[in-house]
Amino acid sequence: MATAKYVPPSRRAGYTPSTSSSDLPPPRPQWNARASENLYSNTELLNIFNHPQDSTITFFSFPAPSRPPRIPAGDSESATEVPLPPSPPPPPPPHPLGHLVSYIVIFGNAHPAWEAQHELWTHTNAHKLIGDYEGSRRNFGRPIPVFKSWKGRDRRDEFEFIGWWRLEGLEIVEPNTPELKRMMQVKEQARGYGRNGRTASAWAESLSARWIKLKFDRISNNLQLREPRTIGNKRGERYLLEVGELDEELQILDSMQPNKN
Numbered sequence: 001m002a003t004a005k006y007v008p009p010s011r012r013a014g015y016t017p018s019t020s021s022s023d024l025p026p027p028r029p030q031w032n033a034r035a036s037e038n039l040y041s042n043t044e045l046l047n048i049f050n051h052p053q054d055s056t057i058t059f060f061s062f063p064a065p066s067r068p069p070r071i072p073a074g075d076s077e078s079a080t081e082v083p084l085p086p087s088p089p090p091p092p093p094p095h096p097l098g099h100l101v102s103y104i105v106i107f108g109n110a111h112p113a114w115e116a117q118h119e120l121w122t123h124t125n126a127h128k129l130i131g132d133y134e135g136s137r138r139n140f141g142r143p144i145p146v147f148k149s150w151k152g153r154d155r156r157d158e159f160e161f162i163g164w165w166r167l168e169g170l171e172i173v174e175p176n177t178p179e180l181k182r183m184m185q186v187k188e189q190a191r192g193y194g195r196n197g198r199t200a201s202a203w204a205e206s207l208s209a210r211w212i213k214l215k216f217d218r219i220s221n222n223l224q225l226r227e228p229r230t231i232g233n234k235r236g237e238r239y240l241l242e243v244g245e246l247d248e249e250l251q252i253l254d255s256m257q258p259n260k261n
Helices: 042-049 126-133 178-189 200-207 236-243 247-256
Strands: 057-059 101-107 119-122 143-151 157-173 211-218
Touching: 042 101, 042 157, 042 236, 101 157, 101 236, 126 157, 126 211, 143 236, 157 178, 178 200, 236 247
Parallel strands: 101 143
Antiparallel strands: 057 101, 119 211, 143 157, 157 211
8 A cells, every 4th residue: 555645734735824822933034135225334323322232132331442553563673573462442331221221133033033923032131131120120111223134245234223112021931941942943943043053062051041032012103203313423322211201311321421511
């Protein structure tokens, strides 16, 4: 008796994909490969918000001090006489408002739950957001600008503004749980860690960390929130506090400004 050829469920007649909250759709093609006219460079983001872009979630922070220029060597100097490069500058001090999110950047296939569920998975600085969610919730329910990242023609990151969003919820995913293993598998299938995947030690490190799921809702333009480029240089951090109605933090920011008297 001949054995029927196996057909995967997704190719069978009448197949309907699961819509349960624990399942995600198959990875989509890289959605940030198409250029947009509304792009920002790293320098522009820094000029607007005054906070250097840092991974997916950028918090309020001070720009790093500039590196001292290297002293050029003279033509007649030997190799032993060439001056050593200057020491790197010290790191910037902690920002008094370093617990506040400044803006979000969605990187390529690194966030497979964003398109379908508007959800980010991260473990970097998770303690800050967990503490805020369990406390005063200064990052939740307020407008936060979100950007998509893609590579420009010169391979530099460029950022497309995709609107103002509210961070509405947070779910903690504990280390080495079945849910965390499922999330890591989804990221691997979406090539969130590159074509070659990850090393065993990198997997072990990720699975031993405490992760969070951040849930976002898009804000309609009824609030007439401004396009970041129209806010003005170095005005972004103040604008974030104003539209977020963070009056106490606004007073702290004002106290940091040089005395004009």
